[in-house]
Amino acid sequence: KAGVTQTPRYLIKTRGQQVTLSCSPISGHRSVSWYQQTPGQGLQFLFEYFSETQRNKGNFPGRFSGRQFSNSRSEMNVSTLELGDSALYLCASSLSNRANTIYFGEGSWLTVV
Amino acid sequence: AQSVAQPEDQVNVAEGNPLTVKCTYSVSGNPYLFWYVQYPNRGLQFLLKYITGDNLVKGSYGFEAEFNKSQTSFHLKKPSALVSDSALYFCAVSGANFGNEKLTFGTGTRLTIIP
Numbered sequence A: 001k002a003g004v005t006q007t008p009r010y011l012i013k014t015r016g017q018q019v020t021l022s023c024s025p026i027s028g029h030r031s032v033s034w035y036q037q038t039p040g041q042g043l044q045f046l047f048e049y050f051s052e053t054q055r056n057k058g059n060f061p062g063r064f065s066g067r068q069f070s071n072s073r074s075e076m077n078v079s080t081l082e083l084g085d086s087a088l089y090l091c092a093s094s095l096s097n098r099a100n101t102i103y104f105g106e107g108s109w110l111t112v113v
Numbered sequence B: 001a002q003s004v005a006q007p008e009d010q011v012n013v014a015e016g017n018p019l020t021v022k023c024t025y026s027v028s029g030n031p032y033l034f035w036y037v038q039y040p041n042r043g044l045q046f047l048l049k050y051i052t053g054d055n056l057v058k059g060s061y062g063f064e065a066e067f068n069k070s071q072t073s074f075h076l077k078k079p080s081a082l083v084s085d086s087a088l089y090f091c092a093v094s095g096a097n098f099g100n101e102k103l104t105f106g107t108g109t110r111l112t113i114i115p
Helices: none
Strands: A005-007 A010-013 A019-024 A031-038 A042-050 A053-057 A064-068 A074-078 A087-094 A108-112 B003-005 B010-014 B019-021 B024-026 B032-038 B044-050 B056-058 B064-068 B073-078 B087-094 B103-105 B109-114
Touching: A005 A087, A019 A087, A019 A108, A031 A074, A042 A064, A042 A074, A042 B103, A074 A087, B003 B087, B003 B103, B010 B019, B019 B109, B024 B073, B032 B064, B032 B073, B044 B056, B044 B064, B044 B073, B073 B087
Parallel strands: A010 A108, B010 B109
Antiparallel strands: A005 A019, A019 A074, A031 A042, A031 A087, A042 A053, A064 A074, A087 A108, B003 B024, B019 B073, B032 B044, B032 B087, B056 B064, B064 B073, B087 B103, B087 B109
């Protein structure tokens, strides 16, 4: 069974640009969540989607957005990139409820220059 | 609000010795607790979880964790450390409300196994 797949793995963007990251969950998983990992702030929750609806949202500015498609695949978008957005963005998936194990992808490394 | 504390940024253990990585938590209601490991330039890899039942949970690669409700702790342990166990370890707790899939992570503990 394939794991959580994230694309692209590495990317470099310029300040002010926007970026879209993609995530394919484990087959059958309907919950997809996103996390940002930085050396200074650690692992922070961005948002979680279930059945194409945002179910939870972290404390990030509106420049960070996401969506989930009918096949459970998810994308997150960051607009007007800032240097501080440089981070590892991790996608995770699980079956449906909090008792289920949440599995993470390898992440997308974003560098903003 | 839920929170997790990992009091040690760095733990060094000699190969073959037992290891413990500490974690305490704060959450309303019954906690769902997780341990993940991260190798350099990789994502998070699931090790084990506590949902309910036996306080001693066994996971991958010989790791286990002990849930202690009175001390609100969930320490990760392994009887005999391997050099390959060297990595960054994260403790996490999930929300107390149904449908809240948010994981709150600790700051991580870097485990170094010395040959």
